[in-house]
Amino acid sequence: MSTPAAPTATPTNSPTESPTDSPTDSATDSPAPGTRASSHGSASTALLTDHYELTMLQAALASGEAHRRCVFETFARRLPDGRRYGVVAGTGRFLEALERFRFGEDQLRFLADHRVVDRATIDWLADYRFTGTVSGYAEGECYFPQSPVLVVESTFAEGVVLETLVLSIINHDTAIASAASRMTTAAGGRPCIEMGSRRTHEEAAVAAARAAYIAGFDATSNLEAGRRYGVPTTGTSAHAFTLLYDSERQAFTAQVDSLGKGTTLLVDTYDVKTAVDLAIEIAGPELGAVRLDSGDLLIQAREVRAQLDAAGNTETRVIVTSDLDEYAIAALAAGPVSGYGVGTALVTGSGAPTASMVYKLVAREDSSGTLQGVAKKSKDKTSVGGRKWALRRRNGQGVAQAEVIGVGEAPLDDGDDRPLMIDLVRDGQVVDHQDIHEARARHAASRAELPRAAAQLSRGEPVIPTLYEED
Amino acid sequence: MSTPAAPTATPTNSPTESPTDSPTDSATDSPAPGTRASSHGSASTALLTDHYELTMLQAALASGEAHRRCVFETFARRLPDGRRYGVVAGTGRFLEALERFRFGEDQLRFLADHRVVDRATIDWLADYRFTGTVSGYAEGECYFPQSPVLVVESTFAEGVVLETLVLSIINHDTAIASAASRMTTAAGGRPCIEMGSRRTHEEAAVAAARAAYIAGFDATSNLEAGRRYGVPTTGTSAHAFTLLYDSERQAFTAQVDSLGKGTTLLVDTYDVKTAVDLAIEIAGPELGAVRLDSGDLLIQAREVRAQLDAAGNTETRVIVTSDLDEYAIAALAAGPVSGYGVGTALVTGSGAPTASMVYKLVAREDSSGTLQGVAKKSKDKTSVGGRKWALRRRNGQGVAQAEVIGVGEAPLDDGDDRPLMIDLVRDGQVVDHQDIHEARARHAASRAELPRAAAQLSRGEPVIPTLYEED
Structure with missing residues (x-):
């Protein structure tokens, strides 16, 4: 399958904190425990029935x-x-x-x-x-x-x-939460962001974000899941944003000016190395994160990490997205990856x-009014x-x-x-x-x-x- | 995976007609072309957004x-x-x-x-x-x-x-319609009924019924798809209905009394041969259909067809359900099957x-205001x-x-x-x-x-x- 141009995840390194980035580029906060956001209002569920x-x-x-x-x-x-x-x-x-x-x-x-x-x-x-x-x-x-x-x-x-x-x-x-739990296990404490809304039904997306959060994901790209259930939301920019501008420099400058230096810049629209240099030049050592969304993520993560460290951007995180599943996440454990964005595999239950x-x-x-156990006798479906x-x-x-x-x-x-x-x-x-x-x-x-x-x-x-x- | 106790499909033999059974056990009619049923009312879709x-x-x-x-x-x-x-x-x-x-x-x-x-x-x-x-x-x-x-x-x-x-x-x-089209192709003119609501998100189920209908399915079990989009709906009974009664005879009698002789009786709760005999005895030659939902469907369809024909129930249809996909449907082409009910494989896009x-x-x-083509240069995602x-x-x-x-x-x-x-x-x-x-x-x-x-x-x-x- 092809790869989503997934939202930029900007997780922190602690899975217990909400991912935050900069004040204007922030994840949403969770509501107080116990509060329930209203959902569909009063829409009847009665005919969601065979x-x-x-x-x-x-x-x-x-x-x-x-x-x-x-x-x-x-x-x-x-x-x-x-x-x-x-x-x-x-x-x-x-x-x-x-x-x-x-x-x-x-x-x-x-x-x-x-x-x-x-x-x-x-x-x-x-x-x-x-x-x-x-x-x-x-x-x-x-x-x-x-x-x-x-x-x-x-x-x-x-x-x-x-x-x-x-x-x-x-x-x-349950299908989504069960897949999500394998992913957060494979991530071993590194934050995971749910960003699969575009690859599933628009309302299933909201439910998937909720289920993934229960199973240990840190945040979602889905805004309605934030509004309805209090799941933290996050995201910064996609390739379309870079392509909108006459140059990558103009795009990065516009993003940093508006969203702050703590933002996450997407660095694979043209040439990764050039983009990372540009990102460092524009945002300086306070650059929040860079995101990789294509190619060999393990090799690139190492190259980009080295490039960032050499420039003194030791605090800038490297976020990876692009058709990740639990196996790809496990394979990336060996790399200097700060967080994972997961889309298609999560919302489709990873198989x-x-x-x-x-x-x-x-x-x-x-x-006679006595409760009795019953079960059908079909050969392949006993209960x-x-x-x-x-x-x-x-x-x-x-x-x-x-x-x-x-x-x-x-x-x-x-x-x-x-x-x-x-x-x-x-x-x-x-x-x-x-x-x-x-x-x-x-x-x-x-x-x-x-x-x-x-x-x-x-x-x-x-x-x-x-x-x-x-x- | 396990098998849904799917609704009883009661299709006609013509894919161009709505499946009908008896007046009280009927499929719903389609609204006049061009009418649009109201959907979610005025619920905002704005935050179904990354x-x-x-x-x-x-x-x-x-x-x-x-x-x-x-x-x-x-x-x-x-x-x-x-x-x-x-x-x-x-x-x-x-x-x-x-x-x-x-x-x-x-x-x-x-x-x-x-x-x-x-x-x-x-x-x-x-x-x-x-x-x-x-x-x-x-x-x-x-x-x-x-x-x-x-x-x-x-x-x-x-x-x-x-x-x-x-x-x-x-x-x-599109995923659902694409899978559905393979199934209706494999069915070769025999009616297909969508009954996968229980195996997908409750709102995705409504959309799946709509997509399947576009791709040639004849009806759905999903009532909201009937109300909202005018997809014909159908269904009669599940194993729970038979188990509710003290005997299969009482269950079949109650169903025929209420839904008419044209109904579809589910015959695999206990012993199929006994149930088919009972169905013929209770409903007579006007019995609409019997449904098989477990076991080897090809062998059983032949046995049940012979049993029905021998009793003079030549017009009684044999409907099969139970984890069908396009391959199972194709394999059943050789059998005397009057219609297929499809659930899980359909609503999950058959892989x-x-x-x-x-x-x-x-x-x-x-x-300068000139429209220019743009495309990212990522190695594996050119456009x-x-x-x-x-x-x-x-x-x-x-x-x-x-x-x-x-x-x-x-x-x-x-x-x-x-x-x-x-x-x-x-x-x-x-x-x-x-x-x-x-x-x-x-x-x-x-x-x-x-x-x-x-x-x-x-x-x-x-x-x-x-x-x-x-x-």
Whole structure:
């Protein structure tokens, strides 16, 4: 594939700080933890739903079974091929979308005009409010095959219509966070900037920036992710800026005059060596960074670093972009690179663009009112019936040993086992909105707890096994 | 990856009709051509933009070069690996997003509070209205390497800030349409239903349904795509529905009672043969379709077809779903399959989740006011400067021979050469909103014009070469 002319990242050397550059060329700040930026306003999410959810609802309402209490479980049968672990993301976005899951006039008119469902079903949908409970893994938590990452308990009617929305959000965001975590691992503490907006759907881009931040990226190029979620944003200039001017000198001068000496100059529009000399001449020793976006990045980074150091620009950073993925980042560990900008590979999940989670009915009331585990028997798609608990078993040194899942009552915490399920919605009310800054810290802790092999980029089995514990 | 419990597709045998089932179990109708459903209402698209677009704007405004007339060209340097052609999609969505590209109070406050750009730039953005021109390939048109699929001509300031939005939309939708076209080719006239919403971002799902429809899919499971764009929608039931009931008999009876005998029954929750017998018993010869969603689909389709025929259900269709892609569809051509439901592979671009298009400054006024071609010189990312024209060269039999691109005045039409660029926006006004039904017909015609090798699924070179013609 070809290479994005990616935004200039201007990260600091510490992954815990927001990347900043100069006052006018700055990254945005994070809002106070716990604040939630408004998203789409009041746009309904109700029709982000597969047609069959509503026809099933119609048939179940008509037969009377729609009001049976049910448990729907969201899980992945396996990790993407060769991955050692996955990272849950999207939970907070789902909770926000759930609050907007309302069938308004436009939605109901569409269903009626196109005879998607009958009048009784439309009337039921008009009053739809989720009144059940949702529990699951907190955002940023690592997950493994069969981990019950999101569990909905409600009537069949209330839960079945959420299937598509749950899966769309969790599958996308989890795929991005899972890829992002491999990249931040490979970067080994050097800052990573998400800049893939142009290579994915415009709204997926906003969600991708959020998911990448949870998995350890330091900032994003996407402004809406800054506004909506408080992800720090950054960027300075592209090749088009240099080409706009009659000379590279005029372009660099205009940028430094407006954005300050701490800015990042893009040095590969014409000749890199000439551009770096020019950048040093114009901005002096305070030049913030130079960016390389083409060619052999390892060789060029070394050359440019030497050129900068020889001129006394020892504090000027070298930022690299250009079709990076976790493998390219790992290969650049040997070079004098101050930060990575990652685009296409991140927003497409680095080969695994969906987490392939499913949302399965695992238990329902029988005709006597008793909750019973259910599971289909299809040869290649078995699942385990019943409402699950989950915990991460750790050894005495705090290193994860297994993902332990069972049906029924969760065992008492013995200190080494870490319970994984938290309450997200009770009686229809969201009780934990999943702050992204907390999720980012949680992911760092969850990943640090895994065996060392989790950091290997080579293909392999999940780094810990999933065990089913009998009742 | 694991397999989606996909919605039941109930297509007819004719790809030109909307799939319908029974009155209450029906696909939605298309609106009259030319009508545009409202989309996100008035939500601003202005911050679906990379940070650096605005810092470039600030520097160019300060230096005075921001008002130079510029030409920005959207093109792909190459097709995804091994693909024979690509399919342009997203143009209509971009035009609609352009009309919502307005910096409102929320957007401006974010930029100010986070010091993304200075006050002069914020004031300029507050009044932003695109006043330039946009031309490009019509939606549904096939494209090749270097095809100038979308060209923006405006001041630098007005055009540079659109880069991210253009690329996000065109890259995503084009990737989906390009994959979808291979699938509808492989299906050879049998209907294809898009049902991948759950495997991609919830808004990307709506766009994917639209793009797939343009590339020949007959319907989608996504209700919002029906409401917003008039894509026919369809679906009946999933495994959860069968599992809700105390027996498969009760589930099938409830579905047929509510949705009619023309419905599609999902027959692989327990034992396929037993389920098909039960379906025939309950719905009789009028049973619309059965759906298979697991196992060896070719073998099972033959067995189920024989079972249906033996019972006199010769009109009952056999629909298959379960991780289909263009190769699986082609392999099922040998089987008695009435329609295909496609999910994950479609919405992830079947291995190519982005079209990798770039948006490059190719011409700008110099200080004397003359428009001059510009291009960066980076070793691995050369581009051709200047404002382009494009046409498809055809032989006397109307078969495409080459994509011909040139700079300057387009040659006069000689009858065999088909001009490819159309006007989309003039002086800031959208003049062609790109109706999706017309785009679907256009794609069918454009694909039919390509050499036969375009239909080959094997990896290869673009089916026609791209030629540059000198002035």
